Amino acid sequence: MSSSSLDSGPEPLKKLRPGRTNATKQKLFEASMELIGERGAAGVTVDEIAAAAGVSKGTVYYNFGSKSDLIAQLLRHGVDILLARLLSVKNASDDPLSAMDEMIGQAMDFMAEYPSFARLWVSENWRIPSEWQDTFAELRERLLAVIRTAIDAVAEVYSVDPGVSRGSLETAIFGACFVVGLDRQTYNPERTREQSIAAIMASMRGYVVK
Structure with missing residues (x-):
């Protein structure tokens, strides 16, 4: 995935520091795995993943671009x-x-x-x-x-x-x-x-x- 797709989002935001980005990715990984384990990838929304991870929806889109890109990066x-x-x-x-x-x-x-x-x-x-x-x-x-x-x-x-x-x-x-x-x-x-x-x-x- 290109860096441009990862950096795209609903609005321009200040780029997260690498350490914070890694911590955010781990939170999203654990939250999404729990939700996907319950309902499968297709049955989980970005809103639900963000809420379970304790981050904003904008943070998810800022770091990953889309739900499909999010799942790919979490894999x-x-x-x-x-x-x-x-x-x-x-x-x-x-x-x-x-x-x-x-x-x-x-x-x-x-x-x-x-x-x-x-x-x-x-x-x-x-x-x-x-x-x-x-x-x-x-x-x-x-x-x-x-x-x-x-x-x-x-x-x-x-x-x-x-x-x-x-x-x-x-x-x-x-x-x-x-x-x-x-x-x-x-x-x-x-x-x-x-x-x-x-x-x-x-x-x-x-x-x-x-």
Whole structure:
């Protein structure tokens, strides 16, 4: 999105300082995720998001331009949070399988903290057409790149099954993090974090040749 679309609004306003902008974006992210989790993206208005976040409607339009742009930027914000958590465990262990285990644990923690983000992702990501299709494609590739790097690290240390497509494997892990994490929050809260991680890691451990 161009800077001009982000800076446009119903009236000229003084540009927010970066620190305040980030704080405002986090407020909007949390408020919108809660509302979207209740009614879906289409059922939520900018007025409701602004009120729930404790900011003015003008502030929303000033920073994001439109509801569609707001959702796109909040998707980016959520992925930025998730990526920061995944990358925080990069090289955290000499064993790349253990590092992958920790990375999936971070994903499960994110899904537990922001289940409505996972619902929005799952409901809209595969909808064709979607007004956020280009945004999803970009963000999906950013997440897949982190998983791809982790799988490559495993392949450098372990003997792996050459018959398994790495592209399919990274997609399986990517999808499983969202679906298993969301399923746990929605239908099976009795399942532990460790059980969810172990289920997803079964794909990785099956990739390694004993």
